[in-house]
Amino acid sequence: MRTRLPALLTILLLGTMPAFAADTYEQVYLSEPEAVRTIFGGDLKVDKQTVTPTAAQRTMMERYLGRRLPDKDVTFLVGRRGHAVECYGLILDEIGKHDPITFIVGVQPDLRVKDVAVMVFRERRGDGVKRRRFLAQFPGKRQGDPMMLSQDIMPISGSTMSSVAVSAGVKRALALTAVLMLGRTL
Amino acid sequence: MPKRKEVQTMKRSTIALMATLLSLSPLTALAGTPGSDAQAAAGSDAQVAAAPQVGVTTVGMGKDSRGPGGRNITAFDRPGQRGVGGYFAQEFTANSDGKMFFDQRQMVLQVSSYLHENLFFNTEIEYEHGGKVEMGSTEQGGEISLEQAWGEYTVNDALNLRAGILLIPVGRLNVLHDADFREATTRPLMTRSIIPTTWYEPGVGARGTIMPSDTMEINYEAYVTQGLTDKIEAEEGLHEAKPFAGGDNNASKAVSGRVAFSPWLGTEIGLSGYGSAYDASGSSWLGMGALDFAWRMGAFELVGEGSLVSTKGGTFKETKGDKEVDVNIPTNFGGYYLEGHYSFFPEFLRESFLGKGLGFADPRFTAFARWGQADTDFASKGATLQSETVLGMNYRPVPNTALKVEWQHKFLPSNKATDAFISSLAMGF
Numbered sequence: 001m002r003t004r005l006p007a008l009l010t011i012l013l014l015g016t017m018p019a020f021a022a023d024t025y026e027q028v029y030l031s032e033p034e035a036v037r038t039i040f041g042g043d044l045k046v047d048k049q050t051v052t053p054t055a056a057q058r059t060m061m062e063r064y065l066g067r068r069l070p071d072k073d074v075t076f077l078v079g080r081r082g083h084a085v086e087c088y089g090l091i092l093d094e095i096g097k098h099d100p101i102t103f104i105v106g107v108q109p110d111l112r113v114k115d116v117a118v119m120v121f122r123e124r125r126g127d128g129v130k131r132r133r134f135l136a137q138f139p140g141k142r143q144g145d146p147m148m149l150s151q152d153i154m155p156i157s158g159s160t161m162s163s164v165a166v167s168a169g170v171k172r173a174l175a176l177t178a179v180l181m182l183g184r185t186l
Numbered sequence: 187m188p189k190r191k192e193v194q195t196m197k198r199s200t201i202a203l204m205a206t207l208l209s210l211s212p213l214t215a216l217a218g219t220p221g222s223d224a225q226a227a228a229g230s231d232a233q234v235a236a237a238p239q240v241g242v243t244t245v246g247m248g249k250d251s252r253g254p255g256g257r258n259i260t261a262f263d264r265p266g267q268r269g270v271g272g273y274f275a276q277e278f279t280a281n282s283d284g285k286m287f288f289d290q291r292q293m294v295l296q297v298s299s300y301l302h303e304n305l306f307f308n309t310e311i312e313y314e315h316g317g318k319v320e321m322g323s324t325e326q327g328g329e330i331s332l333e334q335a336w337g338e339y340t341v342n343d344a345l346n347l348r349a350g351i352l353l354i355p356v357g358r359l360n361v362l363h364d365a366d367f368r369e370a371t372t373r374p375l376m377t378r379s380i381i382p383t384t385w386y387e388p389g390v391g392a393r394g395t396i397m398p399s400d401t402m403e404i405n406y407e408a409y410v411t412q413g414l415t416d417k418i419e420a421e422e423g424l425h426e427a428k429p430f431a432g433g434d435n436n437a438s439k440a441v442s443g444r445v446a447f448s449p450w451l452g453t454e455i456g457l458s459g460y461g462s463a464y465d466a467s468g469s470s471w472l473g474m475g476a477l478d479f480a481w482r483m484g485a486f487e488l489v490g491e492g493s494l495v496s497t498k499g500g501t502f503k504e505t506k507g508d509k510e511v512d513v514n515i516p517t518n519f520g521g522y523y524l525e526g527h528y529s530f531f532p533e534f535l536r537e538s539f540l541g542k543g544l545g546f547a548d549p550r551f552t553a554f555a556r557w558g559q560a561d562t563d564f565a566s567k568g569a570t571l572q573s574e575t576v577l578g579m580n581y582r583p584v585p586n587t588a589l590k591v592e593w594q595h596k597f598l599p600s601n602k603a604t605d606a607f608i609s610s611l612a613m614g615f
Contacts, residue, residue, distance in 0.1 A: 066547035124300060132400040133451045148548050150529040151485050154452045160585060
């Protein structure tokens with residue numbers, strides 16, 4: 001026991017010191033139910049619907065977006081009032097500077113963005129993208145808009161990569177909804 | 187030669203001794219390997235490899251010789267999360283006076299590290315014009331400078347305490363000076379003589395962001411620093427008055443600060459000031475005020491800043507040839523600039539070598555134009571007034587790489603004018 005005493009004292013000493021930051025860092029702003037409420041409100045019936053794009057659909061979307069789609073399947077949240085769809089929602093991950101940012105995008109059936117909300121941010125800097133200051137640029141954007149920095153989206157200074165990530169994610173959400181939910185071509 | 191059984195016995199005894207010593211070490215606790223497990227592990231060869239997992243090293247608590255640098259302390263031995271980056275700018279200039287040259291303008295290394303949730307360190311080391319410094323030689327050399335080196339303790343978003351070599355928060359461009367962030371290659375005239383960019387001084391202070399609403403921001407920076415010296419002249423303005431980081435010409439210290447208001451993203455107005463005693467006795471003070479703004483609407487952006495400087499005048503001694511002469515210090519001087527940017531990318535080029543042909547999904551062009559003036563002595567009634575017009579364009583295949591071209595027309599004192607074609611490659615990494 002005596003030989004273990006220095007080690008135990010060290011543990012106690014370390015316990016009283018401010019914790020060094022772990023390599024992983026995660027700020028959760030919205031849980032999934034909270035994010036769904038933010039986009040759909042409380043009065044829509046929201047169901048989940050998973051769709052697997054065909055090879056042709058995947059090729060079309062990847063060509064349009066200029067990059068590979070990360071997921072094999074896509075899960076939509078579909079908000080209905082009665083039988084009529086009022087809003088689609090997608091919870092997406094996009095890599096910021098190093099780690100994924102998780103956010104929800106609401107898309108109206110006329111392919112306009114209803115709203116965007118950041119759910120989880122995993123980096124130490126760049127979390128300004130969670131604020132309305134940045135996100136207020138997206139409601140009303142249409143499928144086909146460039147959604148590119150310095151064109152129709154202004155980045156948050158010091159959070160350029162996070163701004164690019166969220167913009168790219170909103171563009172992806174609009175393309176996925178157009179092709180997989182509404183059967184459009186891009 | 188010891189027999190095989192003896193070797194095994196010696197090996198087990200050595201491992202048992204090592205395991206016992208390790209159980210006494212605080213490193214064992216950090217590594218999460220209980221001493222008793224290590225002792226038990228000494229019983230068989232199969233368990234030996236798994237026993238002493240002492241991979242965690244903490245500076246100040248001993249140094250593990252099995253770290254990446256052996257017994258030498260490396261960055262990997264320090265706890266925290268860090269990043270290495272910087273920027274690079276190579277310029278080519280063709281002047282109307284016949285001079286034509288490449289300039290390895292900047293190579294800047296930035297190292298930043300989170301030592302703790304609320305402790306941050308940042309540094310910016312610049313090699314300018316190739317960084318070749320030859321003391322005592324007449325050969326024109328480059329420069330190696332520490333433009334930033336500060337530690338910061340975050341109390342909250344509104345209060346961050348900072349100490350070290352700090353960028354003076356006057357105007358916009360002195361802080362946002364990185365070549366890959368700027369659209370043009372050349373900096374505005376006033377950033378040489380009026381706000382002597384890059385302007386840094388050792389000191390302490392605070393910065394913070396206040397968010398009165400979810401769309402609005404107020405930022406501030408306020409520092410006490412070394413202070414400018416008296417090398418203020420009508421030819422160069424404040425350019426030669428920047429202080430030495432290791433000493434001061436007087437006992438007074440300078441105060442500087444900037445407050446910026448941004449009602450929504452894309453619009454910011456900043457008001458800044460600087461005050462410093464500049465002479466050896468600390469009795470003559472210089473005051474500077476600056477106003478800056480940035481406004482962005484879609485692909486269009488307009489930025490600008492203006493600054494006025496007032497001093498008590500006087501003279502300073504300067505060696506010219508083998509003589510020491512008195513140089514007059516101007517009492518009032520100032521400058522301003524306005525710069526507009528427009529970003530675009532024609533769709534018909536998207537599949538070309540400027541776009542997806544070379545694998546760039548979102549390239550863009552930015553056209554820019556600037557008008558600016560700087561007068562280093564208002565009393566000269568125009569004899570020290572310089573003006574410039576700059577027109578140019580850059581191509582960014584990715585956001586932090588820019589290939590820039592521009593034409594600069596300068597109106598110099600005595601009705602002279604020069605033209606220059608300038609191009610550059612700026613890369614942030």
